[in-house]
Amino acid sequence: MDKLYENVYDSLDRRDYAAARAHIEKLAILDPQEAAYLMVSLYIEQGDVQAASAAWEKLHDLLPTDFYTQFLHARILFMDGRYVSAYRELLKIQLPVDKQQGYGEKISNLLGQCCRILGKNKEAAEAYRKAAATAMETDLQALEYSNYLFNLHYGGGHSADFLRQAARGFSDVLGKRNFFAHPSGRRGKGPWRIGYLSPDVRRHVMLCFCYDLLTAYDHEKFAVYVYMLGPEDEYSQKVKSQVTGWRNLRGLPSQEMAKMIYADEIDILVDLAGHTKGNGLPVMAYKPAPIQVSGIGYFASTGLPVVDYFLGDVYLDDEQTQREFVEKLVILPYSHFCYRPLRSAEVRAPAFRRKGYVTFGSFNNFAKVTDQVLAIWCKILMAVPDSHLLLKAAVFDGGEAEEYTRKRLAHAGLPMERVECRGLSEDYLLEYGDMDIALDSFPYPGGGTSCDALYMGRPLITLAGRSHGERFGFSLLMNLGLGELVAHTETEYIERAVMLAGDSELLQMLQTNLRMMMQRSPLMDRKLYLQSMENFYRNIMEERQ
Incomplete structure (x- = not known):
């Protein structure tokens, strides 16, 4: 029977599902219960x-009260987009004490996913923390702890000390690693070698923030190596044609990835993902480069002492935000990124001129939209007669999640006859033309969606928070010279939105000129940004020599 099990798992690993099913059907004669588990898992x-x-x-006929039967049911419900039902099913599971390790990780991970989608932010973070605590392998613990750290930021309200200590926990999860040796002086010759580590050098919002960094460098003084950790597409090929070296390390063990980077004699290795999905932080933990930097793709500390610097800017950071980080903050003089839209579209005429009323909007990930945000948006709608709210997010793709979220909106007091909800679509830029004013979420602000709104001529109202990650919108607007649209209290947020909605001449002027303002600002000034970054690289290299 052991051979039969081996054949099943080998077939699943090779994704030879027909063979796996044949082996499971044979197993059913010898072990019907295990075969039943495996058959469900196969179809999932x-x-x-x-x-x-x-x-x-x-x-279920064989094992109606079994915890794993319940878990598989929850997985099917989740796969079918029935997130509310999956959430409720998971809460019913009574996991035996001797099954906590391993099975606890699977159940808690799925619960975390459900909670994140449904806007239950604190529950999501706690579920991922439990998933990390019950995972049996270090790599899986690291993945779940990254999920925990990421989801902490949806709810906000954490002190700088808490954020730093929580991030340090990631280093504890990874444990002691055998670092690569880096004697003083350079190992390589010629231009300084800069390596960039990311799963998202493809059609992804992250590429909008790092395209120029990867491709517009000084080729005489720098050599750029990209270490890709994900699938490639036509955008990947475009970047690949403009860099010194390209390595796709996807699927390799983290130690093997680190060896390959070390062999390239990289001077500075820059992580562009932080604790986001598919990140390379376990690779950074081996310190394959003498100087290591993180930033742009994530908004908080990696927690790794072997990461020397974290990218910030004069608007995101001060002495207070430094306390959030294990790394030393690099405070760039303007923006910490350079925005480059992967696709473009014409700016549409003001929506309020076509419709006869002002439309506020948000295309942010709806996990960022807390009940407090909804309460503030409700006050804005009530203060601006006949105004509408346009929301676009994955939770509005239909099914239980949309029904649940619409009830959240109604419970918050929003006049639903003035609220339009749209699901995701591939080409969405033109839809910004259906709103007049973009409303930022808080404490977790928008990133790519905020840049897209401004690029498409729609002014943004943002609430500046205390932490590095809560000040993204503040940095955007200050770099644009639009500090008047930044609020520092919830009352100011409402006042600024109402004021702008009531000034049709100012609103039209902004909608007409925002793209040009953005193109002329530090947010899209490739030369200025590369000068800042390359000066930073030179300074830290010279300090080491």
């Missing part, structure tokens, strides 16, 4: 909701 792996549901009914 294939993404076949109907077949998985039918197989689960057979499993």
